[in-house]
Amino acid sequence: MAVAGVGGPCAGSGHRQLRHDGEAATMSTVRDSLRRLQVPDLAIRGWRPGMSGEALLALVCAYFVLACNGTFWQAVAQAGTSPRVRIVLAVAVFALHACVLAPFAWRAATRPVLAALLVLTACANWYASRYAVLFDVDMLRNILHTDMAESRELLSPGLLVHVAVAGGLPAALVLWTRVRIPSLRQDLRRRALFAIAMLALALVALAIGSQGVFSLMRNDHALRHRITPGNVLVSTVRALSQEERGPAGPRETVAADARRIVGAAGPRRPRVLVLVVGETVRADHWGLNGYARQTTPELARRDVVNFPDVTACGTSTEVSLPCMFSILGREHYDRVAIRHQENLLDVLARTGVAVAWRDNQSGCKGVCDAIGMQAMQPAQAPALCTGNRCLDAILLAGLRERIEAADDDVLIVLHPLGNHGPNYFERYPAAFEHYRPTCRHGDPGRCSRQQIVNAYDNAIGYTDAVLGELIDLLGAQHGHDAAMLYVSDHGESLGEYGLFLHGAPLAIAPRQQLQVPMTLWLSPAVTGSAGIDRDCLERIAGDAYSHDNLFDTVLGFFDVQTRDYRPGRDILHPCRRASAAARA
Template sequence: MQAWQALRLPRLHWSSHRLVVVLALFFTVFCNQRFWAAALSGVQADLRMGLAMGLLLLAANTLVLGLLVWRWNARILVPVLLLASALAVHWMNTYNVYLDADMLRNVLHTDRKEAAELIGWSLLPAVLVLGVLPALGMGLVRLRRQAWYRALGQRLLLLLLALLTGLGGALLDSQNVASLLRNQRQVRYLATPVNYLVALPRSLHASNPLRQRTLLPVAADAHPLSSPAGRKPRLLVMVVGETVRAQNWGLNGYQRQTTPELSTAGVINFNDMHSCGSSTEVSLPCMFSPWGRADYDEDAIKSHQSLLHVLDRAGIHPLWRDNQSGCKGVCSGLEIDHLDDASDPVLCRDGRCMDEILLQQLEQRVRARPGDRVVVLHQLGNHGPAYFQRYPASFAHYQPGCQSTDLGSCSREQIINSYDNAVLYTDHFLATTIARLKALDDYDSAMLYVSDHGESLGEKGLYLHGLPWAIAPEQQTRVPMVMWFSPGFGQSRGLDLACLQQRSTRPASHDNLFASVLGLMQVGTDAYRADQDLFAGCRA
């Protein structure tokens, strides 16, 4: 404030209501490039339509800001809104993402490592022009004091005017506006800052640790089914991949052979596999739940136990080994190894570890508890945008790669090269896992690999993942899945591998995992659904 006085700049004496209107105009004009591009495409994009959408957006911004910004909180809240909107604009423009509740939850749950990868020099102009400079401009504004009843009355009048403005905008070109809102509902996720301000309460509600202290039981009647006496204990290793899409999977017929080692490892490849969501926050809890995408219920999934708790109840001890950002509640209260902060000099660098860290001491951890085991290996996989950091230099087969987290500084070809190199490393990691399981001759072992979601690599200008499910492209929802069984495991479960190979050509999804694992590990429960079990028709 003293700095502005030293520069002898004029002070502005405004009411808080005028500040709301100015902010709403600023956001409408300068922070909604993608909204305007989407709103004025595919319809009669004339001056009338532009004016109608402008009035609607201005009204929405005024309504939301009119409820939030008051004289007593403006000095803190307005700079926060400006900086948050600048970040939102940058990421939406750079990666073509949509800010719905799921995407915002991804942002809120991003750890420091993931956040660091999304911060680059290209972020600076947006933050400076749309965030820092307008926030500094608040130093020129002095908000007038008003009696509370007068301030409340004027604010109610402002909100009423905003509603009338929005109504006027809708009536100005009602046919085109109605067509846009009916056929392109996702456009609302681009209206900044309304998009993240409306999504924030839902995201915080879903993530509230106080909302449900104890997870509700699933399949409380779970019990082990009878099996032959004297058999070896069974070990199922479930590898949860990260951001690998089916389109770049060599076993699915991709033009590049990105799975050379798996192609000779005797695996069964499911070439039409679909995820439960387009982000880890959605897919991971969903794939380990009995609801899945067909009966998707976020509240039920978040508030109940997972498949791993059901296995534990049946005496099959689960272990979660993590090289990512946690299990999203799937392994709550169960045994977990956090390996993302390991300090191995060969596999770890700059706070990140290659996925082979998940295999260190795997045999010892399996044998630490007797009986049947299920071990989940949660990969870092192809987590973007730093694809080039997801594989050792020896796997940089496709060149030139993108050596930056700022995808805008690389060509699409470079981005795909780095992405495919990371898939090559996942192929090697899975083949190495199979080799380690073969060496565990005191167990009948099996491996199941499936990615949590896919990734956009420039198709229609989209990058990364996390689009709302209703509009997410196939690149973000179609994923690879492979299975491998040791001879002993296949025999003990009576698996007809030829039958399973035939089944692998038909559609499958994350919805199948809950019942399939229960059937594979011989867990009895009324929650088991044979029609969802991929192995049900291929067991003796």
């Protein structure tokens, strides 16, 4: 006797239900197995991959090693390393990045942290490959203190395309990925094991290739600053941790006994010294130094004393400006101590010299904090300005009136835009484009080296014209005995050794970034009242000097007496006659 329903219309439906339940159970089992294995479940989640945070972090770190360190691997190859050393380095760099990032790219922060780091790495990779930038602490400090006008000039279509492709696309993939987040306890245990494993992997790799790796690092001290993004992260942390907002209390007094001894060698008129801190001009492109091109025709027509062998304190404005105005100088350089001490301007102001700072650049880097700064504005000379940038002739606007209004000694510091790169073609008017063709892009990769050099030399020619006009202005002074001293803050690389711009670490900086021009003009009235022998100056001008000579030379010019005055560093001291004996 048949059982009701068996073999009837409902039989097929029952079997289908059983199959559906079985398939659902099987799929659930597969999902659970895949989750336990921590592998992507691409098909299961509708083509959106899911993986553990550790797997995603490892993939991103592998991408850093293989795709974002071209300059690092090029330097390793040029050192003639063996394949074994290269493999060891690749494993070590991968593992160290994974270990360092493990505490930060974690749980809900995993994807946004890694995505942001991918974009940042693409930016760093662009500047490292195009400009040979080394991201050490000083370079990161320069970046942190760069104003918007400078930053805009470093942007280019090529940069945006590179960042979009090399950083934006990987970052989008990272954000698209699902990161499975287990319980906090389980995640802590797993992340700790991952970090320990990565650290152990790095140590084992370095131990295996220790002889070759450490020899490579000793021979190339800059190599570690090429490892991206570790170089940016470590240097940024160090730069921020060393950042000083300024002295918490009064700055340390320098030359506390300083006083002017005006009249010791006979009565004299007030003096004015205009100190021009040139920007990014290198010595070997300075016409007065024998450069093949006469880039300084105006100065050559005037009675100046040129110093062809001068070394800068550093390779960036951030380092050189505070250093050259400090009594410590490069010989005893200490960035923190310099920030907490008075500088040359403070000492002069305390003795009664009227001190002023006029700026057409990115500020005085703390040097003029106590005396204030006059930032030149387009409204002062609209014809010299385009947008927020003005030609350096604006520094002369109202300068004559400023000097004539003073009835005592005056020091005026001019801080021009000069040859600040990479947009050299924007530093001079069209009438000064003597050398063509010129590079008219901020990206040196789009120009030949000769085009870059042509634009750079044209900018020096404009600086020369402004200095010539300044000398004429000072020569027409009736109330003050006048002088001008021009010295650049640092030099510039124009493609030598694959380097562009400036800011290289001092230990490996090429001479193009450290050798700077220095030129002095003295009015006949000054040479007479100060008892300076011009022939003597011409004879000693070829000696080796540096930014360290500035402090004492300016004190001597204004007849400032102090125990901290070092006559051996005063350029003018050996050539003084009556005043030298009186000051001694």
